[in-house]
Amino acid sequence: xxxxxxxxxxxxxxxxxxxxxxxxxxxxxxxxxxxxxxxxxxxxxxxxxxxxxxxxxxxxxxxxxxxxxxxxxxxxxxxxxxxxxxxxxxxxxxxxxxxxxxxxxxxxxxx
Ligand code: SF4
Ligand code: SF4
Numbered sequence: 001x002x003x004x005x006x007x008x009x010x011x012x013x014x015x016x017x018x019x020x021x022x023x024x025x026x027x028x029x030x031x032x033x034x035x036x037x038x039x040x041x042x043x044x045x046x047x048x049x050x051x052x053x054x055x056x057x058x059x060x061x062x063x064x065x066x067x068x069x070x071x072x073x074x075x076x077x078x079x080x081x082x083x084x085x086x087x088x089x090x091x092x093x094x095x096x097x098x099x100x101x102x103x104x105x106x107x108x109x110x111x
Contacts, residue, residue: 018061025081030104033077035064035086036096043073046092056086056095082106 057065062079087097
């Protein structure tokens with residue numbers, strides 16, 4: 001290769017941010033929440049012990065969990081990308097998690 005030639009990153013190797021990837025996701029809302037915080041008092045205790053934001057909020061790539069001023073964990077389950085990580089990270093097993101009902105939830109545009 002001569003010194004004047006430039007190299008290009010192949011399209012498949014270009015970096016894509018999480019936000020861009022999430023933009024490609026499509027959702028069909030399941031009106032019945034597929035993830036539920038079982039006990040808000042446990043989330044309050046979690047905040048006292050672990051600080052805020054708590055583990056589920058730090059981990060979730062889709063900002064599903066938000067700690068509100070009135071000390072409540074608000075769950076926007078319709079943003080969930082179904083990775084399942086929050087049910088593992090919660091130190092108090094305080095998240096009930098299952099996949100959305102058949103035909104609902106997340107689908108990917110490109111595989
Ligand atoms: S990690 Fe678990 S207990 Fe802590 S705020 Fe999240 S859901 Fe609540
Ligand atoms: S399953 Fe993944 S995307 Fe969905 S709420 Fe849990 S951590 Fe967030």
